[in-house]
Amino acid sequence: MIGGILRNADANLEEAAQLLGTTRRRMLFKITIPMIMPAVLSTFLLVFSSAMSSFAVPSFLGLPVRYQVLTMQLYRTMDGVAPGQGFAMALIMILISVGILAFNQRVIGTRKNYTTVTGKSSQIALVNLKRGRTPISCILVFLIIMVSLFPLVTFALESLIKVPGDYSLSNLTLSFWIGRDNGAVITSGEPGLLLNPALWKALWNSIKLSVTCALSAGTLGFLVGYGIVRGKGTRISKIVDSLAFFPYLMPAMAFSAIYLSMFSVRRFLIPSLYGTFFILALIGTVKYMPFASRSGINSMMQLSNQIEEAGEIIGIGWFKRMTRLVIPIQKSSFVSGYLLPFISCMRELSLFVLLCTPQNRVLTTLLYYYNEKGWSQYSNGLNLLIVIIVIFVNWLVNKTTGASIDKGIGG
Amino acid sequence: MPRIELRNITKKFGDFVAVDNLTLDIKDGDFITLLGPSGCGKTTTLRQIAGLEMPTSGEILIDGKVVFSSDKSIDVAPKDRGVGFLFQNYALWPHMTVYRNIAFGLENLKWKKDDIDRRVKELLKLLKIEEFPDRYPAELSGGQQQRVAIARTLATNPRVLLMDEPLSNLDAKLRMEMRAELKRLHHETGATFVYVTHDQLEAMTLATKICLLDRGYLQQYDPPLTVYNRPRNTFVADFVGNPTMNLISFSGERKDDHSCILHHKDMRLQFTSQDVLPEDLGKVTIGVRPENVLVTENGGIKVKVDTSLPSGMETILNLRLGDDVMLSCVMIGSVDYPSDSEIEVVFKDVQVLMFDGEGNFAAPGSVKFI
Ligand SMILES: Nc1ncnc2c1ncn2[C@@H]1O[C@H](COP(=O)(O)OP(=O)(O)O)[C@@H](O)[C@H]1O
Ligand SMILES: [Mg+2]
Numbered sequence A: 001m002i003g004g005i006l007r008n009a010d011a012n013l014e015e016a017a018q019l020l021g022t023t024r025r026r027m028l029f030k031i032t033i034p035m036i037m038p039a040v041l042s043t044f045l046l047v048f049s050s051a052m053s054s055f056a057v058p059s060f061l062g063l064p065v066r067y068q069v070l071t072m073q074l075y076r077t078m079d080g081v082a083p084g085q086g087f088a089m090a091l092i093m094i095l096i097s098v099g100i101l102a103f104n105q106r107v108i109g110t111r112k113n114y115t116t117v118t119g120k121s122s123q124i125a126l127v128n129l130k131r132g133r134t135p136i137s138c139i140l141v142f143l144i145i146m147v148s149l150f151p152l153v154t155f156a157l158e159s160l161i162k163v164p165g166d167y168s169l170s171n172l173t174l175s176f177w178i179g180r181d182n183g184a185v186i187t188s189g190e191p192g193l194l195l196n197p198a199l200w201k202a203l204w205n206s207i208k209l210s211v212t213c214a215l216s217a218g219t220l221g222f223l224v225g226y227g228i229v230r231g232k233g234t235r236i237s238k239i240v241d242s243l244a245f246f247p248y249l250m251p252a253m254a255f256s257a258i259y260l261s262m263f264s265v266r267r268f269l270i271p272s273l274y275g276t277f278f279i280l281a282l283i284g285t286v287k288y289m290p291f292a293s294r295s296g297i298n299s300m301m302q303l304s305n306q307i308e309e310a311g312e313i314i315g316i317g318w319f320k321r322m323t324r325l326v327i328p329i330q331k332s333s334f335v336s337g338y339l340l341p342f343i344s345c346m347r348e349l350s351l352f353v354l355l356c357t358p359q360n361r362v363l364t365t366l367l368y369y370y371n372e373k374g375w376s377q378y379s380n381g382l383n384l385l386i387v388i389i390v391i392f393v394n395w396l397v398n399k400t401t402g403a404s405i406d407k408g409i410g411g
Numbered sequence B: 001m002p003r004i005e006l007r008n009i010t011k012k013f014g015d016f017v018a019v020d021n022l023t024l025d026i027k028d029g030d031f032i033t034l035l036g037p038s039g040c041g042k043t044t045t046l047r048q049i050a051g052l053e054m055p056t057s058g059e060i061l062i063d064g065k066v067v068f069s070s071d072k073s074i075d076v077a078p079k080d081r082g083v084g085f086l087f088q089n090y091a092l093w094p095h096m097t098v099y100r101n102i103a104f105g106l107e108n109l110k111w112k113k114d115d116i117d118r119r120v121k122e123l124l125k126l127l128k129i130e131e132f133p134d135r136y137p138a139e140l141s142g143g144q145q146q147r148v149a150i151a152r153t154l155a156t157n158p159r160v161l162l163m164d165e166p167l168s169n170l171d172a173k174l175r176m177e178m179r180a181e182l183k184r185l186h187h188e189t190g191a192t193f194v195y196v197t198h199d200q201l202e203a204m205t206l207a208t209k210i211c212l213l214d215r216g217y218l219q220q221y222d223p224p225l226t227v228y229n230r231p232r233n234t235f236v237a238d239f240v241g242n243p244t245m246n247l248i249s250f251s252g253e254r255k256d257d258h259s260c261i262l263h264h265k266d267m268r269l270q271f272t273s274q275d276v277l278p279e280d281l282g283k284v285t286i287g288v289r290p291e292n293v294l295v296t297e298n299g300g301i302k303v304k305v306d307t308s309l310p311s312g313m314e315t316i317l318n319l320r321l322g323d324d325v326m327l328s329c330v331m332i333g334s335v336d337y338p339s340d341s342e343i344e345v346v347f348k349d350v351q352v353l354m355f356d357g358e359g360n361f362a363a364p365g366s367v368k369f370i
Helices: A002-008 A011-019 A024-052 A056-062 A070-078 A083-108 A130-158 A197-230 A235-249 A252-263 A277-302 A305-313 A318-329 A331-346 A363-373 A376-401 A405-410 B042-050 B098-108 B113-126 B142-154 B172-189 B200-206 B224-229 B234-239
Strands: B004-013 B016-026 B031-035 B057-062 B065-069 B083-086 B160-164 B192-197 B209-214 B217-222 B246-256 B259-264 B267-272 B282-288 B293-296 B301-310 B314-321 B325-332 B342-347 B352-355 B361-369
Touching: A011 A024, A011 B083, A024 A083, A056 A070, A056 A363, A070 A083, A070 A252, A083 A235, A083 A252, A130 A376, A197 A235, A197 A277, A197 A331, A197 A363, A235 A277, A252 A277, A277 A331, A305 A318, A318 A331, A331 A376, A363 A376, B004 B042, B016 B042, B016 B209, B016 B217, B031 B042, B031 B200, B042 B057, B042 B083, B042 B160, B042 B192, B083 B142, B098 B113, B098 B142, B113 B142, B142 B172, B172 B192, B172 B200, B192 B200, B200 B224, B209 B224, B209 B234, B217 B224, B217 B234, B234 B246, B234 B282, B234 B352, B246 B325, B293 B325, B342 B361
Parallel strands: B031 B192, B031 B209, B083 B160, B160 B192
Antiparallel strands: B004 B016, B004 B057, B057 B065, B209 B217, B246 B259, B246 B282, B259 B267, B267 B361, B282 B352, B293 B342, B301 B314, B301 B342, B314 B325, B352 B361
């Protein structure tokens, strides 16, 4: 995100300072940093709030060392002991998120408006790193390997060893992947991952759920984005704009707590939906719609109204305008609008963990279950599988349509 | 007050040549406009003078001092060239007040606080923005932002002021006002101004000299009236002036050094000039400014009125000459000829220009329809 901010910053602003004989140091502290500060702060707040509401990371890393966070407490209370207390906690989390959002709005919406001043940003100045280039590239490549490739290797390795912690060759086994019965090594005779019906069922559920969410969130999001941009400036467009973004800011688990309370018992004509595929699909759709509507908004903003009007004047109907003009022109961001919900859904835990029952487990909740049981080989192997599926789908879509996740978010 | 010299400046972006072997001598205290269609290399030229862009080859001198030379590997930093730069989109720092924007450059020069205060107040007054020192740029209108940008650029007393389409984001009325003010500023500061624009009217009204570029090539570098009356080629003739110059192609037949007969279909006319005409005529182009097409009672050539566009002060007539030539004509005052009515016109003496087969200026002269 910060990369995007720096890219959009108008190079003229720095050139103007350069011409007035500003030193490098002064340029950094008086021009560059203050200029990007709001955006950086806003990124910081978003990261902060998503960390606040994350569940998966602390529960995998924090559980062994008893590092309790709010989401874990929430899960425990909701899952049994004291649901009332849980709802109160959910409410607190929502309030914190709203507070962060409000603060963010205040930071951005000051007198020093950062967007209206620049007309169009023209030149992009590339910094010539000269001799620093090779070492800097090396360090960056190293960092990328450390944070992206290294965990995968670890997952793979950890899923192959019999006794955790012992990395000798004799301790390696494939039985967690293809063994029929691992009772000898751990627990209740759980078959190896690839032969495990629970895994195949969860995989099927995950894919079914992700595809459903992607289709509904993607389509709805695109239409919402279209509506917001085309109705730009009207009150209703502004309201829809902020409403559509709201689910994004809701901590996932608090969000699902609300769904749990809303749909767990029969009300009026709506039967109890707890444990059904429908409720998972519903919450996924709502939660991920902001991604799709953002990418819909981004792509529609780039598309001049006149392109569509030109079609309208010669009598092309709305549906045909969409399928023949708008969507083909913005194909790649249109596809990202589906891809983002799909991939987020594939790797989502906190949103589903409260609502899943053993019957409709998805991959991530199965992973959580393995982890809770302490079967680290299984959870590592499953983790690896999820990552591979996500990467594969992104690659496939990228290959076939040219869309990719980063384009969707970058905007 | 410095002179700016560009010597054989070439700028390539990859294989694309944005500025092609440009040599330009800008005299002390001049107000130069770099004029040309969009993408012809005006901004690139200006940025090279400022030092924001590095020429691929050539030499730039400011005040007799080499500030860039590809051969001698000299590249003086922008801040040491003594130039001010006015950006098209103003480039005001959004997080600083008007006062701080203007004071910033002076602080860099380590001026004393009192001196800075005095200088900023002076500029606020000069540019008529005394009321807004504490506002942020986003709280100003386009015209006011423009004034702040000018004040910021002038604060350090640059000897050269480079401006990149500074008025293009303003509305028509404000643009007129600011033009007059820039002219006043040029007079008051005595600095050398280099001004980029794609608007030929702006270039005509402001400049002491116009530098007309096309696709990176220098087309003409002369005072506005010379460019207007003696365009070096048909591109210049066509680019400068509104409505555009009438350009009609003929085949020529030389009679003697000073006269020739021109044909176009069944139209025949005699061209006479004070100057010696080119040896072989072949295809030539005749150019007549619309204001030199005069409506007359008798003795002219018959034309048909296509449209007449009165605007109060003047009337533009589009006329059909024969079956394939359109002529435009500007008359002072409002007259309204009905479409398809027939009138007679003559071309004003000595104001008719002849261009040779390559489109280069050949000779001025007079024509008579025969
Ligand atoms: N940084 C750049 N990289 C590549 N091409 C450029 C760059 N800057 C300008 N150009 C090209 O050089 C030509 C001249 O550009 P410019 O000087 O900006 O034109 P203008 O006369 O409209 O100001 C244009 O065709 C433009 O596309
Ligand atoms: Mg330009």
